Amino acid sequence: xxxxxxxxxxxxxxxxxxxxxxxxxxxxxxxxxxxxxxxxxxxxxxxxxxxxxxxxxxxxxxxxxxxxxxxxxxxxxxxxxxxxxxxxxxxxxxxxxxxxxxxxxxxxxxxxxxxxxxxxxxxxxxxxxxxxxxxxxxxxxxxxxxxxxxxxxxxxxxxxxxxxxxxxxxxxxxxxxxxxxxxxxxxxxxxxxxxxxxxxxxxxxxxxxxxxxxxxxxxxxxxxxxxxxxxxxxxxxxxxxxxxxxxxxxxxxxxxxxxxxxxxxxxxxxxxxxxxxxxxxxxxxxxxxxxxxxxxxxxxxxxxxxxxxxxxxxxxxxxxxxxxxxxxxxxxxxxxxxxxxxxxxxxxxxxxxxxxxxxxxxxxxxxxxxxxxxxxxxxxxxxxxxxxxxxxxxxxxxx
Numbered sequence: 001x002x003x004x005x006x007x008x009x010x011x012x013x014x015x016x017x018x019x020x021x022x023x024x025x026x027x028x029x030x031x032x033x034x035x036x037x038x039x040x041x042x043x044x045x046x047x048x049x050x051x052x053x054x055x056x057x058x059x060x061x062x063x064x065x066x067x068x069x070x071x072x073x074x075x076x077x078x079x080x081x082x083x084x085x086x087x088x089x090x091x092x093x094x095x096x097x098x099x100x101x102x103x104x105x106x107x108x109x110x111x112x113x114x115x116x117x118x119x120x121x122x123x124x125x126x127x128x129x130x131x132x133x134x135x136x137x138x139x140x141x142x143x144x145x146x147x148x149x150x151x152x153x154x155x156x157x158x159x160x161x162x163x164x165x166x167x168x169x170x171x172x173x174x175x176x177x178x179x180x181x182x183x184x185x186x187x188x189x190x191x192x193x194x195x196x197x198x199x200x201x202x203x204x205x206x207x208x209x210x211x212x213x214x215x216x217x218x219x220x221x222x223x224x225x226x227x228x229x230x231x232x233x234x235x236x237x238x239x240x241x242x243x244x245x246x247x248x249x250x251x252x253x254x255x256x257x258x259x260x261x262x263x264x265x266x267x268x269x270x271x272x273x274x275x276x277x278x279x280x281x282x283x284x285x286x287x288x289x290x291x292x293x294x295x296x297x298x299x300x301x302x303x304x305x306x307x308x309x310x311x312x313x314x315x316x317x318x319x320x321x322x323x324x325x326x327x328x329x330x331x332x333x334x335x336x337x338x339x340x341x342x343x344x345x346x347x348x349x350x351x352x353x354x355x356x357x358x359x360x361x362x363x364x365x366x367x368x369x370x371x372x373x374x375x376x377x378x379x380x381x382x383x384x385x386x387x388x389x390x391x392x393x394x395x396x397x398x399x
Contacts, residue, residue, distance in 0.1 A: 004217045007074050011221055015228035018066045022059055022232035026243060029058055033243075038112070040244050044185060044302050044367050051241060054111040056249025059229040060104040063252075066225040067097055074221075088138045089218070095134040096222065096259045100252065102127035103176065107251030120180070120247075121173055124255065128172035131259060132165055141265075147396035168262050175261075175270075176254030178277035181284060183250065184299030184355055185308070186241040187371045190234040192276070193253040195378045197227050199273045199385065200260065215264040222260050226253070239368040272385035276378055280354040283336070287313075287352045291324035298351035300359055300370070307364040310338065310350040310357075317345055 033039065033052035040053040075090055106123040109115070142164035143157045160167070183189045200223050204216040233249070236242045261270035271278065287294035293315045300308040317325065331337045331352075338360045340348040350356045358373060359365065365373075 004213070008217065008220055008224075010073055011070055011224050014066050014070055015224040018062050018225050018228040019232050022062050022229045023235065025058060025062065026055060026233065026236050029055070030243060040246075042186075042241060042244075044300070044308060045240065046302070046306060051244050053244045054108060054246035054248045055233065055236070055243040056245045056247075056252050057104065057108045057111075059233045059245075059249065060100075060252040063225050063229045064097065064101055064104070066228070067093075067222070070221065070225075089214075091134055092138060092218070092263055093221070095130045096263060099127050099129075099131045099172075099259055100255050102130075103251045103255035104248060107246070107248035110251070111246040111248050120177060123251065124172040124176045124258070125169050127255060128169055128258065131172075131262060132168060135168070135262060136165070145397060149396065168258075168267070171261060171267055171270075172255060172258040174281070175258040175274070176251045178274060178281050179254045180247055180250040181288075182277050182280045182354060184353070185367050185371050185374075186239040187234060187237050187368075188355075188374060189245050189250055189253075190230055190237050191371065191375045192378050193249075194227065194230050194234055195375060195382065196257060196273050197223050197230065199382045200257070200270070201227065203266070203269060203273075203386075203389075204264075212265060215266075219260040219264040222256060226256055239371065269385070269389055272388055273382060275381035275385060276354060276374070283354065283357070284352050286324065286327040286331070291321060291327050292349075292352070293320070295351065298353050298356070300355055303364060307366055308359060308370055309364040310359040312340075312348045312350055314342075314346065314348040317347060 030052050033054070034050070038053050039050050042049050042051050071093065075085070103124065106127060110120065110123070142161050143159045144164070145157050146154045179189060179193060182192065200219065204219050204223065207213070207216045210216075230253070233243075233245065237245055257270060257274075261267040286292045287298070293313050295311075295313055298311055298313075301311045303309050317328075320328070328337075328347075328349075331349075332339055336357060337349045337352070342348065350360055354374065355370065358370065362373070
């Protein structure tokens with residue numbers, strides 16, 4: 001088996017090739033996707049152009065091919081004997097690629113057949129099963145460290161048992177769907193994924209010579225080719241977009257982040273890199289759970305002047321449940337929604353997404369500006385994440 005430094009050099013070179021290949025392949029498939037009617041309407045453009053959809057499948061396939069080529073190089077027969085072959089590590093990589101491949105396929109099926117939300121929640125759980133099985137066989141570590149302040153009650157660590165596997169399965173569900181619901185404008189899905197991937201890359205480099213080096217090397221094997229294909233896709237998905245990435249890319253990216261978080265043993269750190277997505281998910285819950293009416297599409301609306309404004313949902317307070325009324329009251333109290341009252345019963349408020357609340361706070365703006373502001377927020381939250389992970393974590397854990 002080649003050394004870690006040399007293997008990273010190889011995967012870095014392959015990632016550059018994957019970037020170039022993706023950049024060349026995307027234009028070749030645009031007309032093919034349009035001919036197959038795999039397309040969507042860009043509603044945030046006055047001309048309402050028809051763009052090819054689901055280009056996450058192109059980038060995902062190039063990512064998988066890159067990793068498949070890398071595997072025989074990493075585990076070349078000439079560099080390692082049969083007796084010393086790292087079976088556990090090899091199985092972990094194959095299981096990870098299997099989970100990502102399954103999620104890519106299921107995401108493409110979702111784009112084609114436009115499945116319901118209950119299926120979207122089931123897909124990541126199904127795709128993560130090979131990874132969880134391998135984790136159970138090879139690692140089976142289900143203990144979590146307790147903060148210093150609580151160790152006199154719970155001890156140094158607690159074994160969560162089956163609950164830890166449920167947590168990891170839910171992590172896969174969250175990562176895939178959190179990116180999927182935080183979307184709706186050109187460049188946002190790929191842009192946020194690239195920033196999260198860069199955050200993971202920096203974290204892996206910082207921890208490279210630490211005690212968990214092996215886990216971070218494994219993470220780099222996946223994050224580098226992902227950055228290669230995603231950076232190329234971003235060029236075509238940035239405003240004005242020439243292609244749509246579809247649910248395929250969101251599921252592919254989310255599963256990849258879940259995979260490296262689980263096998264790299266830094267799921268809590270990964271969630272810190274998802275701060276905007278966590279806020280958007282929690283903020284969206286009243287509508288996702290239908291405590292407040294939820295329209296099929298909640299993305300911002302294009303005005304006649306060519307800028308975006310928040311989209312709204314109109315409903316009667318008598319129609320929603322008690323929980324819905326409580327959620328509505330809390331959101332209104334903390335100025336997290338903009339409310340228009342038609343009378344004492346009927347109200348209109350912005351849809352509960354980070355995109356809409358950004359437009360409520362800063363006012364109507366151009367689509368490219370909205371994407372830029374949201375990606376800047378992602379970068380700021382990455383800085384907060386590293387602050388929590390290092391200076392603040394030392395107050396609670398021995399780091």
